[in-house]
Amino acid sequence: MANYIYRNYTVEYLFDKRYVCSGYGDVTKPSGDFENYIIFYQLNPSSTPEEQKMEIESIKSKISYILN
Numbered sequence: 001m002a003n004y005i006y007r008n009y010t011v012e013y014l015f016d017k018r019y020v021c022s023g024y025g026d027v028t029k030p031s032g033d034f035e036n037y038i039i040f041y042q043l044n045p046s047s048t049p050e051e052q053k054m055e056i057e058s059i060k061s062k063i064s065y066i067l068n
Contacts, residue, residue: 002018002020002032002033002034002035002036003015003018003019003020003034003035003036003037003038004019004020004021004022004030004032004034004036004037004038005019005020005021005022005037005038005039005040006022006026006027006037006038006039006040006041006062006066007021007022007024007040007041008024008025008041008042008059009024009042011040019038020032020034025062027062027065027066037066039063039066041059041062041063043055043056043059
């Protein structure tokens with residue numbers, strides 16, 4: 001089983017070799033055959049609340065693009 005992870009930070013150490021990670025913030029469709037797609041986006045903890053709100057909107061639009 002092959003799994004593809006969309007991510008914006010380093011998460012490779014959390015998964016074994018059955019998982020392939022996107023580039024940071026990359027939302028392009030991967031080449032290859034994957035059974036599962038995982039969206040693993042995290043907020044920057046050092047951002048201000050206002051910046052985090054903007055980041056949430058950016059993440060929401062990326063998720064919408066991936067799912068459609």
